[in-house]
Amino acid sequence: MATDSENLRNRLDRATAHLDPPYAVVDLGAFDANAAALVGLAGDKPLRVASKSVRSRELIARTLARPGWHSVMAFTLPEAIWLVRSGISADVLVAYPTVDRGALAELGADPVLAAAITLMVDDPDQLDFCDAVSPSGRRAELRICLDLDASWRLLNGRLHVGVRRSPVHSARAAGRLAATVARRPGFRLVGLMSYEAQIAGLGDAPPGRAALGTAIRLAQRGSYRELLVRRSAAVAAVREHADLEFVNGGGTGSVAATRADPAVTEITAGSGLYGPTLFDAYRAWRPTPAAFFACGVVRRPTPDLATVLGGGWIASGSADRSRLPRPWLPAGLSLLGAEGAGEVQTPLTGAPAAHLRIGDRVWFRHAKSGELCERVNELHLVDGDQVVATVPTYRGEGRAFL
Structure with a gap:
């Protein structure tokens, strides 16, 4: 039986199969x-x-x-x-x-x-x-x-x-x-x-x-x-x-x-x-992850590693690991400590990395909320396993306020 994370990954993959990464979605x-x-x-x-x-x-x-x-x-x-x-x-x-x-x-x-x-x-x-x-x-x-x-x-x-x-x-x-x-x-x-x-x-x-x-x-x-x-x-x-x-x-x-x-x-x-991921550390209430961005696998530097193009969408604040994006789907991936999330490429480790193929998507979560939108011109809105609308971000409307 598929896990919740597998179901979410399959649903997002089906909804966005026609898109070329990197891109961002809101469930x-x-x-x-x-x-x-x-x-x-x-x-x-x-x-x-x-x-x-x-x-x-x-x-x-x-x-x-x-x-x-x-x-x-x-x-x-x-x-x-x-x-x-x-x-x-x-x-x-x-x-x-x-x-x-x-x-x-x-x-x-x-x-x-x-x-x-x-x-x-x-x-x-x-x-x-x-x-x-x-x-x-x-x-x-x-x-x-x-x-x-x-x-x-x-x-x-x-x-x-x-x-x-x-x-x-x-x-x-x-x-x-x-x-x-x-x-x-x-x-x-x-x-x-x-x-x-x-x-x-x-x-x-x-x-x-x-x-x-x-x-x-x-x-x-x-x-x-x-x-x-x-x-x-x-x-x-x-x-x-x-x-x-x-x-x-x-x-x-x-x-x-x-x-x-x-x-x-x-x-x-x-x-x-x-x-976003920073709110995973709260006890009182943890929101359901709703915003994700996808990067495409472009390299297999070793049989146990998969590298995606881009991924280094770092959040503001104190410069530590909590500000790094987190590879979320497939579950079990992690960043390399020596490289982190890179401007043009991000190598990933963990058991699922051995099974990722060139062209597969890896889904990330940003550490903070709105800052994700400074990286993309549009958000693809997913309902179930379909993209039901594509809406512009502030950046997509040519508005960079800070």
Whole structure:
């Protein structure tokens, strides 16, 4: 009897037999199941789709058409403008501060865009930059969201658990910045965001590293308890100066935990739609793998090795093996430690390598979600054992935002 992995490989091979590798596919059954599961984890709190984790307008729109998903978190202002103008969403939060002068000028000159897009701010100098591009009296009012740093700082800040994002860490600092925004003409404070990357973006069960997993889980529990108190205080401090429309938090790895925070009104998720390999190290919820890319076998350097053309689609972040793509199908293949995943060729070892023939496909999973789309112009959408549509990625539409 065929295993689940064999059935998946056979199904993907049949669906894409007419295609020449390399190419990428999204299994719609798994994609839709992941979207539904995230809604279940979020409960009564609506979800923003993180566009950087999808990078295809058609699949962003497919997600937003589902109950429970309501808006977009973009990663650049030009991208947000494009998504609004193309009708994908009329509610786009830009997750990072911007210094794109052309995009800021376009935003300020168009009241429709200004009403749909919210900018991220964590420093008064960013407001000054906006005014320098387009003075407040000569542009539309700009919607502003404050970025509250969600990292856990211990020992008077000497120990930092989390990522380096906003300088606004305390409730007092959030209140001061809120007061500054509220006093400034041409800006309207509408939201607060805090992304707990040390919980949402860090797997708590790294394979083969039990001690590290225990340490991560202890740190995550402590960080979560601290953030519950601090985020609530920050929201209260900010609300003294503005009527907030939303308080955003979380990510794929923390949807259920973030849902339990009463200060949060909405949750962001995106990576869980594709289910990349970094999320295999999570205990709370593991998405079903939905995005794959195929490379063709072009060499047999030894009877026990098979080499595919390309394959070196490395993910961003700390440069270690966790950022390498993983040969997934046929099951049992692995990269060579001395070569890894190469720019133009990737040799593979493992029992199945001896049975691969020239022209066979090897299916890989990327370590992260949206970055896969920077390598291909299109995604082939598979339903069952058929390609039912082919849709462009951002790259395929000539849009390279970062």
